[in-house]
Amino acid sequence: MIKRRTFLGMSSLLAVPLISRANDYPRMPINLVTPLAAGDAADRAARLIGQELSKLLGVAVTVMNRPGAGGSLGTQAVIRAPKDGYTLLYAQNSPLTIRRVIDPEAANYDPLTDLTPLALTTRSPSVLVVHKDAPFKTIKEMVDLARQRSGGINIGNAGPGSVGEISVQLMNAAVGAPLNSVNYKGAAPAVTDLLGGYIDAVILALGAVSAHIRSGSLRALAISSPFPDFPAIPTLRKLGYNADLLGVWFGFFMPAGVPGHVIDTLLPALEQAARSPAISAQLLPSGMTQEWGSRQALAEEIATEYRSIKELLGPTSKNGK
Secondary structure, eight states, rough: OOOOOHHHHHHHHHHHHHHHHHOOOOOOOOOEEEOOOOOOOHHHHHHHHHHHHHHHHTTTTTEEOOOGGGGGGHHHHTTEEEESSSSEEEEEEEEIIIIIOOTTTSSSSOOTTTTEEEEEEEEEEEEEEETTOOOSHHHHHHHHHHHHTTEEEEEEESSTTTTHHHHHHHHHHHHHHHHEEESSSSSHHHHHHHHHHHHEEEEEHHHHHHHHHTTSSSSEEEEEEEOOOOOOOTTTTTTTTTTOOOEEEEEEEEEEEOOHHOOOHHHHHOOOOOOOOOHHHHHHHGGGGOOOOOOOHHHHHHHHHHHHHHHHSOOOOOOGO
């Protein structure tokens, strides 16, 4: 017969593995959702970081592409995901700030309360480029031509809610010239039309046009922030304008309500993965740079950018544009 004291002792020992397993995160594969199309520079960045994270955590990290509605569909999928730490979001600023201003019906969420911001990990400057044979060679010449030409200058972007669309608005506010934003369904068709001479300029993430800049088929007139591989491209402020192009940043998120011990386990591994020198060497040719911004820094970036865009555009809706 087992004495009561002995039985209680055995019960407590048997409970230890159960408690350990309850806190043993991760125990199964992690889904990394990105609201980006497969194959672009940002998608490659997600896969690179995911691969490093998988090595560090010892479980598979599977990238799942959920593009659509300017990134809102993938973002909402993560918001609705189980709050267990097995669904991550790697998203750019568009669905987290811009889309919430220009299309609040589709982007009806708040990333600071509906998601758990984890870290800002990657940046890509946006760049204004023109055809190598464009009739203007500087921003000043482009602005002067816009004022002289009936209909102004047409500047393409990757679609509604993209940094290119907002950058044209920022430029208009600074220079007061008729610069028209033309929305495309992605960066590729915008570049195709620019190369074909059907549009005057485009503002896109650097990775979408860096190969064309290197080949000389496109010329860069301005960039949102200095970039190591293209030190000669000036910012608008360096050229004397009271504005900057809006760049692209990327961060990691979880659904709101994920247990604290899961976040505490994930964050050190995520930082090590995102800072990996092997990743840096592959990001630079794609027009991206590594960065590590804390949870607070990411939250502040979202709040500040959202407020600035809302002040620039005012409260709008998809039907009110």
